[in-house]
Amino acid sequence: MARSSDPTRTRILTAASRLFYAEGIRAVSVDAVAENAGITKKTLYYHFRSKDDLVAAYLAARDQPNLVLFKRWFDEAEGALPDKVAAIFRHLAKAARHPKWRGCGFLRTTAELANLPGHPAIKIGAAHKKKFEAWLQATFAEAGIESAGELARQMLLLLDGSFAVVLLHRDASYMETAGEAARALVQAALPRRMRAAPQRSR
Amino acid sequence: MARSSDPTRTRILTAASRLFYAEGIRAVSVDAVAENAGITKKTLYYHFRSKDDLVAAYLAARDQPNLVLFKRWFDEAEGALPDKVAAIFRHLAKAARHPKWRGCGFLRTTAELANLPGHPAIKIGAAHKKKFEAWLQATFAEAGIESAGELARQMLLLLDGSFAVVLLHRDASYMETAGEAARALVQAALPRRMRAAPQRSR
DNA sequence: CGAGGTATATTCACTGGTCAGTATACATCG
DNA sequence: CGATGTATACTGACCAGTGAATATACCTCG
Incomplete structure (x- = not known):
């Protein structure tokens, strides 16, 4: 085998x-x-077995490496929680400026196969995003954020939104805008006692 | 002709x-x-002339109707600015629950044709999103918001993010999450004198 | 008015090429 | 030997785009 x-x-x-x-x-x-x-x-x-199988395997092979990379960007970032979240977007913006960058493989595959709702590749993509969301939620909950679940979802929306928009306009600065929005939302969600003086970046 | x-x-x-x-x-x-x-x-x-031409025409035909619809949802919504913005997401969430909903045609086409950066359909899609962003920015500026440009971009990120995420998970509730994030960001950007008591929805 | 022409609009049948997947056979190695 | 892995060559379906012919509407000039 x-x-x-x-x-x-x-x-x-x-x-x-x-x-x-x-x-x-x-x-x-x-x-x-x-x-x-x-x-x-x-x-x-x-x-x-088939091309569909191959497509699913392609996404499955990207699942763990992607997650690990995001976590590493977060872990290695300096600063408080909002800064660490913003760091993910910053690294992504840098990647998006590479000429071979083509957005998020998971999202693009889902968009292309949207007419085949049960396709195994879509399930793998959905599971991947759920894992990332769950990791964010746990991270936020550990930081004492009450609305950790909602905040994690908001981060995901900003992240995937920036994948889509940056791919459309080929303008990576949207990714930095998303990072700033993410930073602001995390900052606002932090419990008061843990909130440093909100530092507007730039 | x-x-x-x-x-x-x-x-x-x-x-x-x-x-x-x-x-x-x-x-x-x-x-x-x-x-x-x-x-x-x-x-x-x-x-x-060609299939590519037809694809471009397909998107061009969706440009104005889409924009008009969004503006109408905004104009007809009750409440202050944050509520009117949130109303767009609310209407979209409703649409996303229809079984034939397949996300945003502009974004999906862009994702599918990402290997053809100069494709006319992509240009039309980019122009469409820019028009929407410009309208939002003007609306925010009229409301006295200083960071109207940045806020408009944030709205776009949330909007397109929800298109992508809802298509992936087939869960329209993300669109309501995006609406709440949008509401919060608009609320926070309003000049103090115009800010009503921030009302948490739900 | 009306005959003939010209531009518009449409059809059927076809081409050269590509696609996902397969039948069959050959090789390598434990 | 026989299981695993690889190659050549093929199938039937489909695909974007075309050639040649035809129908229709309108316009010009005798």
Whole structure:
């Protein structure tokens, strides 16, 4: 059976990831993925039952690395809670300025497959976002924020909103605007005793 | 010359709109649009130079109606500015609960065509969102808000974020969360003298 | 008025190419 | 030997766009 560490499987997944993220799902043929991975299509179909399977695997492979990255940006940021949240947006804005940036793979896949509501890739995308939201909520709750759940949802809305808007306008400054809005909302939600003098950035 | 009121052209555009919104761009063939419009493919190509042209026309046709609708929701809402902004989200949440709702056509098209940065449809989508943002900014400025520009951008982020998140989770309650965040941000931005007692909704 | 022409609008049938997925066979290795 | 993995070559469906012909409406000039 093909293990997840299987080198051929990994090669396929790497190629699929690069192409699906860069071009979109329906724009990329299975032939193109196989060629890019340096194998034949039949070999690809030996490792993945169908293209839909491959798409789901592409997103599944991005789940953990993405979450880990976000958490690291948060953990390594200086300052109080609002600053640490804003740091995520700051790092994202930097990434969004790279010419190969194409928004959030999870959201773009969902948008493209919106006519197939039960598609496994969409479920993986939804689960990914839920995990991120749950982590935020827990972080906020630990900080003594009463409305941790609502605040986490607001952060998610700003985050995913900035993915969409920045992709549309190709203007990463929206991501910084989102970061400032996030900072303000977190600041306002902090319990009074923990609230430092609100420092307007810039 | 084919006028915009041309009945055949309108039929094509109606069919294209329905199909592209429901299924996505690349998932819908030109044949499918033609059949749905009750004409032959060649007739479609008489009225539109290419599929890309048709896609652009589909979005262009949605531009004004969408803006008008949003403005009407705002104008007809009771209450002060924060409530009027929140009303847009409330109406949108209601729309999002309809089974045929598939998010924002502009954003989904942009996401799907993200590998074609100069595509005319993307330009139309970007212009549409800019118009909405400009209208919001003007409205906020008239209300005496100093940071009208930044606030308008924040509203856009929340709005487009809720399109993305609600489409992903198929849970329209995120749109109400976005509305509450929008209300809070507008409330906080109002000049003191105009600020009524902030009323937490619910 | 009316015959002939011209631009508009539409149809059927087709092309060259791509797509997801498969049948069959060959190889490698424990 | 036989399980795992890979390759060549194929299938039937679909796709964007086109060629050639036809119908309709209007306009010009005898």
